[in-house]
Amino acid sequence: MKWEKLGQIFDFDKSPFKKRFVSHAQSPQALVFDDFVRIYFSTRKKEDNELFISHVQFIDTSKDFKKIVNYSENEVISLGNLGCFDEHGIFPINPVRIKDKIYAYTSGWARRDSVAIDTGIGLTVSNDNGNTFKRIGEGPVLSATLHEPFLILDGFVRKFNDVFYMFYIFGKKWTKETKQDKSERVYKIGYATSIDGINWVKANKSIIEDKIDENECQALPSVIKIRERYHMYFCYRSMLGFRKDKTKAYRLGYAYSDDLINWIRDDNNFVFKEQPSAWDHNMMCYPNVFKLNSEVYLLYNGNDFGKHGFGLARLENI
């Protein structure tokens, strides 16, 4: 499958968000409206203690992605209450239309003492056409279980054949090379199913085979059905060295399935026509695939985990 790069379509540093936030526009996720495409993302504020907190915001673009026609000026989702799973940030957010409502699955972050964070997946609903969202409960709808002990996040939900599927990631271990290092995490892609979108049954397995090694970190699964086949886009990286060494940094991966259960990894069949450009030559991550009219598009972040914004690609021939 060949993709045509349409370039960086949102530059944080040139955006009005720069006045209210410090940096980043991570994990762009699209929701198509009649006259525009809304792209939600997570941007950052800095707290007094110098730590970052992710907040959800959005832009509306024209359907040719050439013009930003509107953007959020207020809070889209509040942070969770004291002690809740989403107290210290929401990143990413996955919007989805279910019947006549807009829901969003959130990945909530809460700080921990011995490791940096733990996370869970929450559910919010919008009563104002996607401008703001309210959580349907204080706790998560998907959290740690016996064989997925921590770091449940990156939920991506779609309804296929009358069943809700959630693709998400779960933590395998926290580990470090030397005593002085900070603990780093290893996480894999899994899935769960649900009849109502609220109560989920986990499959309890890693569904995408590793390419680098057993410590490969896989994130942000995004799935689309094209004809009778399901296509998954995700990102993956090495456990260590991924921040500075571009050979270990996030890049995009691909897998396909005909039954949503068994996935065949096929990164070689995921090709960009163009060479890497200045904004995405070190890293590509956090993909979000969606249909608009009869085209298939892919939003993604470039260098520095989306510090500077996001870009778009279009599938050349379906």
Next chain:
Amino acid sequence: MFKWKKIRHIFNPTTIENRPIWMNEFAQAPNTLIFENFVRVYFSCRPRRLKNGQFTTHSTFLDLDIKDLTKIIYISNKPVLKLGKKGCFDEFGTYPFSPIKTNDRFLAFYAGWTRCVSVPFDIAIGICESKDAKVYKKLGDGPVLSASLNEPFTISSPKIRKFNDMYYLFYVSGSKWNLINNRKEMALKIRAAKSVDGFNWTRFDKNIIEDKLGLTESQASPDVIFKNGKYHMFFDYWSSESFRKTKYRTLGYAYSKDLINWTREDSKVGITVSQEKNAFDNEMIAYPHVFEIDKKIYMLYLGNEVGRYGFGLAKLEGELT
């Protein structure tokens, strides 16, 4: 009203000579398994607090002579369960610990503690198994019951039971952390879930015991026994608002015909703090566990400072009706 006769303060960890570091103080949350010749009592201890006030909790056991429950015949010198791995829900504590015998093994549900940044801790419930009831092995690195939509944190105080071929887990969950006198405190409420296999749980998703002290009432140790045609629950409760000042924590009682609908009737509980000046339980009694031996009903319970100096034993005079 039930009539409980306090027998005596049967275990005080702080008086044990050459005890392990992790058994320095506290013997919390007694829960029993009954064997032919002895009653095994599981409980949870703490080493000295670190300078920053943090501590870990470790569960262990002792055995009481079944013919004379005031007689300790064995005290284990190691924890029944290891602390969790890095980043896991039970990295800093395993307390309380509630065992049950199944056809081919012993299972136990325990509360695992992790440390947070904005609040002191979070808690979720794990599961472990044992062949000998002495050493337990976790069945996974993660919890079997953790935060959910309407139970956002501190899923704790498990009590596992099996009635009519169905497992029931009584536990508590928090719903809101409040800032009270510059301390972060929360109200815990008794909840329940049921399961066919002990692994996949359906939550009742509601508070099953009505409040007596209002929204800031905390409840714990929902200990259920079936006797004379109904289910009896002994638990403890306190005001999360005034607890640090009053230290008052005492026992409540509720009964049910169906395990779902509970009627609270604290006036029946029939046991309270001691009046004696030096008694180990003259400020509070907490964390009840009720069990039956030879048709006699007994209760283990914690004394002052939530069991810092261990637990006592009481015997019911008359019937649980």
